[in-house]
Amino acid sequence: MKKILIFVVCLLSTIVAAAEDDVLSILGGDSGKPKTEKEMKQKNGAETSPFKALFAKTTAEQNILFGLMQNGEFEKALLQYFEAFGKSADHKTANGQGLLVYLFLKNGMTVFGVETLFSQVDPKKLSKFLAEPLREILHDNHTVWKLARIQWAPDWTPIFSPSVEVQVKSNKVFSAKDVEELKNIIKSSAPGTRDRAAIQWQLVLSLAIAGETVTAAKLLNSLMTTPENPVGVDLMNMTAARMLFENGYMDAAVKYYKKIPTKSDFWLDAQEEMGWSYLRKGEPQNTLAVTESLLIPELQYIVGAETVFLRSLGQLKVCDYPGVLKTLATFRERFKPKTGEMLKLAQDASTPVVKEFIAKTKKQRLKTTELGKMSASLPRLVSRDESLYKAILLEREFERESEVAMGIYGRSLANGTSKVGFQGDLEIFKKSIEAQLNGARNASLARMKVLANEEVADIHRLLQKMHIVEAEVLQQALTAQKVVQATQDSKAIEKKGTTIADAKDQITFPAENGQVWFDEIGKYKVDVIKGCQAVKK
Amino acid sequence: MKKIIFILILATSQWANADVMKDFDGLGENKDLFDTAKALHPDLNVTVVQQRVVDRRMRVELAPELSAFTGGDAYMDTTSYGLTAQLHIVPWISLGARYAKFSNALNKEGENLINDVDANDKGIIPDMDFPKDSVMGFVNFYPIYGKMNTMNIGITHFDLYMSLGYGNINLRSGTTPTWSAGGGVGLWWSQHFSSRFEVRYQTYKAQRYDQGVDLDNVVASLQLGYLL
Numbered sequence: 001m002k003k004i005l006i007f008v009v010c011l012l013s014t015i016v017a018a019a020e021d022d023v024l025s026i027l028g029g030d031s032g033k034p035k036t037e038k039e040m041k042q043k044n045g046a047e048t049s050p051f052k053a054l055f056a057k058t059t060a061e062q063n064i065l066f067g068l069m070q071n072g073e074f075e076k077a078l079l080q081y082f083e084a085f086g087k088s089a090d091h092k093t094a095n096g097q098g099l100l101v102y103l104f105l106k107n108g109m110t111v112f113g114v115e116t117l118f119s120q121v122d123p124k125k126l127s128k129f130l131a132e133p134l135r136e137i138l139h140d141n142h143t144v145w146k147l148a149r150i151q152w153a154p155d156w157t158p159i160f161s162p163s164v165e166v167q168v169k170s171n172k173v174f175s176a177k178d179v180e181e182l183k184n185i186i187k188s189s190a191p192g193t194r195d196r197a198a199i200q201w202q203l204v205l206s207l208a209i210a211g212e213t214v215t216a217a218k219l220l221n222s223l224m225t226t227p228e229n230p231v232g233v234d235l236m237n238m239t240a241a242r243m244l245f246e247n248g249y250m251d252a253a254v255k256y257y258k259k260i261p262t263k264s265d266f267w268l269d270a271q272e273e274m275g276w277s278y279l280r281k282g283e284p285q286n287t288l289a290v291t292e293s294l295l296i297p298e299l300q301y302i303v304g305a306e307t308v309f310l311r312s313l314g315q316l317k318v319c320d321y322p323g324v325l326k327t328l329a330t331f332r333e334r335f336k337p338k339t340g341e342m343l344k345l346a347q348d349a350s351t352p353v354v355k356e357f358i359a360k361t362k363k364q365r366l367k368t369t370e371l372g373k374m375s376a377s378l379p380r381l382v383s384r385d386e387s388l389y390k391a392i393l394l395e396r397e398f399e400r401e402s403e404v405a406m407g408i409y410g411r412s413l414a415n416g417t418s419k420v421g422f423q424g425d426l427e428i429f430k431k432s433i434e435a436q437l438n439g440a441r442n443a444s445l446a447r448m449k450v451l452a453n454e455e456v457a458d459i460h461r462l463l464q465k466m467h468i469v470e471a472e473v474l475q476q477a478l479t480a481q482k483v484v485q486a487t488q489d490s491k492a493i494e495k496k497g498t499t500i501a502d503a504k505d506q507i508t509f510p511a512e513n514g515q516v517w518f519d520e521i522g523k524y525k526v527d528v529i530k531g532c533q534a535v536k537k
Numbered sequence: 538m539k540k541i542i543f544i545l546i547l548a549t550s551q552w553a554n555a556d557v558m559k560d561f562d563g564l565g566e567n568k569d570l571f572d573t574a575k576a577l578h579p580d581l582n583v584t585v586v587q588q589r590v591v592d593r594r595m596r597v598e599l600a601p602e603l604s605a606f607t608g609g610d611a612y613m614d615t616t617s618y619g620l621t622a623q624l625h626i627v628p629w630i631s632l633g634a635r636y637a638k639f640s641n642a643l644n645k646e647g648e649n650l651i652n653d654v655d656a657n658d659k660g661i662i663p664d665m666d667f668p669k670d671s672v673m674g675f676v677n678f679y680p681i682y683g684k685m686n687t688m689n690i691g692i693t694h695f696d697l698y699m700s701l702g703y704g705n706i707n708l709r710s711g712t713t714p715t716w717s718a719g720g721g722v723g724l725w726w727s728q729h730f731s732s733r734f735e736v737r738y739q740t741y742k743a744q745r746y747d748q749g750v751d752l753d754n755v756v757a758s759l760q761l762g763y764l765l
Contacts, residue, residue: 292583318579328565336561343557460557466564474567500586505594505628507682507694511583519684519692520585529580 050129051102054095059084074106079412082429094125102130105137107408109401111394112433114138114148123155131159140164146171147394162188166195170202171390179206197223198230204239213243234264241273250277262522265367265384268294271522272307278499279314287314289499289526295327296516300334301375302368305462308334312469316476318495319483319532324473331466335459341377342459345452349445353377358444362396365389379451388447395440398433405433483532497525589682590694591725591764593625598731600762604637609754610743612647612663616640617671621760628696629679634672635702641667666710666743673704673715679723695724706741715741717756731762 052058052066061084068077081103090096097120104113117134138144138160145167152168166189172178182203189196200223207216220243223229224236241256254277260270271290278286291311294303308331315323345351353374360366366383368375382388409430500506500523511524599622606615617640623633643651650661679696687693702717719737726732735758742749 288581289583318581320579320581322578323581325565332561332564336558339557339561456557460560463557463560463564467560470565470567503588505589505592506586507589509585509587509684511585517585517684517686517692519587523585523587525584525586527582527584529582532579 051099054099054127054129055090059088062088069103074103075408075411078103078107078408094121094123095127095130097121098126098130098134102133102137105134108404109433110138110142110144111148111397112401112405112436114144115150115436118148118150118152118156123153123159126159135160138164140167147390147397149394157188163190163193163195166199170195170199177210179203179210179212182206192228194228194230197226197228201230208239208243208246213247217243234260234266238266238270238273241270245273245277245280248280250281253277265369267522268299268303268307268368272304272310275307275310275314279310279317283495283498284314284317285495285497285526285528286499287311288318288320288528289497289524290522292511292524292526293521295330296521298516298518301338302371302380304380305331305335305459309462309465309469312466316469316472318528319476321473321477324469328466328470331463335463338376339456339459342379342452342456345377345379346449346456349448349452351377354445354448357382358392358395361389361392379448379455381455382448382451385447385451388444388451391440391444391447395437395444398437398440402433402437405430493530495528497527500525589628589725590692591728591731593628593631593725593764596625597765598623598625598631598633598762599765600731600733600760602635602637602758602760604756604758606739606754606756609752610665610667612643612650613665613667614642614644615668615754617668621762623675623677625764628682631677631679632674633677634674635704636670636672638670639668641665664745666708666745668741669707669709671704671706671715673702673717675700675702675717693724693726695722697722700735700737702737702739708741708743710744713741713743715739719756721758729764731760731764733760733762734758735760 051069052063055062058066061080065077065080065084068074068080081100085091085096085099088096091100098117101113101117101121104110104116140161140163145164148168150168152165157165166185169185182199185199186196186203189199200219204216204220204223207213207219217240220236220240224233224240229236237256237259241253244250244253244256254274257270257274257277260266264270271294275287275290275294278284278290287310291307291314294307295311308327312324312327312331315321315327345354354377357366357371357374357378361383368380368383371378371383379385508525509520511520599620602617602619602621604617604619606617609615617637619635619637621633621635623631625631647663647665650663653661677698677700679698681697682694683697684692684694697720699720700718704715705712706715717737717739719735719739721733721735721737723731723733735756737756737758739754739756740751743752744750
């Protein structure tokens with residue numbers, strides 16, 4: 001009797017287990033052999049889909065989904081997902097969300113997919129059967145790692161790679177406080193890779209800001225010779241020059257600043273900082289030579305307030321008071337309207353010029369010199385701001401992904417299975433991606449407002465300094481007669497300009513006031529005769 | 538309460554903004570006091586120092602040349618084509634050699650002289666000692682340089698130069714010495730391409746009815762050069 005009972009129990013359990021495994025495998029949808037490769041796939045798909053194994057028990061709608069996936073019909077599969085899993089308990093699980101992300105990725109919604117993955121999925125609970133195809137799509141060199149706004153958790157590292165971890169972490173804007181964090185990231189990066197070089201570059205900046213310039217300089221020196229140079233050579237030279245400047249090595253700093261070519265986007269900054277170096281060296285005539293180029297009207301919108309302030313200081317140093325007067329007026333004429341524009345932009349960044357700039361940047365990153373007339377109404381450093389550029393790229397990507405989503409949504413009635421096309425879940429998905437797009441657009445405009453506010457603050461800070469310069473001129477003017485008396489019999493002092501190194505075959509031209517030859521920019525030499533001395537009649 | 542705070546923030550920010558704009562007023566406008574300090578106004582000598590666009594140290598320039606002669610034989614039009622080769626030692630001196638092949642044709646006056654017959658039905662046939670070819674050496678000095686805006690495409694450097702030459706000219710009657718002096722403008726379009734327009738005085742002794750006569754020519758020539 002026991003034997004019979006055991007036999008019956010075994011038989012029943014086998015039948016139940018088989019039924020639970022797959023009805024298709026028991027009843028067989030098609031008794032014959034599959035006739036075509038597609039049929040073979042469909043048959044195998046339903047039976048062997050690795051995704052199916054992620055879920056303990058599958059419903060009919062879920063089986064349709066796995067069949068569609070196996071057939072490579074990912075658009076239909078995405079539509080089917082919401083019917084298959086929308087109301088299921090599996091929808092909120094790591095594997096349920098992971099499967100949805102996989103479908104987003106397969107439908108070309110990469111950024112949306114990755115952001116969903118990192119915000120909704122617990123990496124510890126994600127099945128390796130799902131992790132593998134995700135990693136296959138989101139490989140180490142995928143551009144999404146530079147764009148997606150994600151928070152890295154250590155459990156993601158074994159799923160993707162240390163390289164991806166470094167890339168994601170290096171997207172953050174680091175400060176001087178983050179030196180230790182950066183050092184830890186470097187430890188997890190592979191030596192000799194571009195990822196490591198990129199994070200080392202961040203460390204150079206953080207060390208420099210933290211005042212550890214010697215360590216920063218050593219690291220920068222090694223980075224400058226690495227083939228995996230993470231930033232352009234011009235920025236490297238600028239950084240080297242700045243470190244030397246900070247430490248008082250003016251001649252060496254000037255040498256580095258001179259390495260920046262005229263065509264570089266950093267040329268204006270290099271020239272201005274070179275002007276500061278000359279001033280600190282006690283060579284105001286060279287500061288005047290440098291700023292002579294920078295203050296031409298053609299560059300007025302891309303040259304900052306600090307350059308004008310620098311010129312006024314140079315003029316003050318050689319007692320060129322009429323020159324200072326002219327420079328003070330230049331400051332007022334240039335930066336009063338600019339401040340007005342920036343104040344308007346800080347209130348509402350959705351201006352035609354901003355829209356034009358964003359549209360152009362989506363096609364190609366613009367250089368400062370390529371802004372043209374737009375620069376009058378945009379923050380000065382708009383084209384160099386990495387946060388804004390990233391926001392614009394993200395906006396561009398979400399526009400593309402949103403179009404994909406709208407297409408899928410539009411086709412859902414025609415392409416869906418019997419039960420899809422009317423679900424609220426699909427509406428939620430559509431609205432979700434639209435919200436991401438709007439968020440990205442707002443982020444670009446918000447960043448533009450921040451830049452406008454920063455520019456106003458910068459101009460205001462320098463405006464106050466210009467008032468101090470004016471007061472100093474007034475002070476010096478009051479004591480001018482004493483200086484005249486004290487110096488009227490002294491030998492004339494001549495300060496020769498040294499901005500242009502002596503070389504063979506040099507040719508010189510007089511600098512005409514008001515006439516700008518573009519080949520002469522950066523080629524000015526100023527000799528000051530009898531600066532702060534009485535002029536003999 | 539929130540509304541009040543919001544209004545306060547808005548009002549404060551507007552006030553701060555107005556403050557920034559107001560701060561610009563009066564900046565650099567106090568001219569009276571500046572005038573008192575003009576006694577200390579220094580002399581500022583602002584110059585532009587540039588490198589020559591085209592390197593002209595120990596470089597060879599080859600240039601085909603077309604020339605037109607005027608002022609020589611009254612009955613003849615003379616043109617020449619040839620080749621100049623010169624070595625630029627430094628940007629302000631070059632040494633060169635010129636070979637020219639001449640082409641001569643009777644001008645209207647010469648034709649009329651022959652065609653207009655006298656009472657004896659005879660025209661006058663002038664004795665013309667026309668040039669066939671010449672070889673000359675020359676030295677150019679480039680004391681003046683400049684640059685020009687070339688139709689807003691780019692900046693072109695140029696030199697004004699003086700030229701002195703001496704050599705032999707092969708005339709119908711035989712070979713005779715010749716010398717020349719003149720000047721021109723050389724345009725340096727790129728590291729390899731140049732052009733020159735030159736005007737020079739050139740003289741030599743020609744034979745007319747067995748008598749030597751000095752022929753004084755004014756030569757205008759155009760050269761297109763290639764710098765090796």
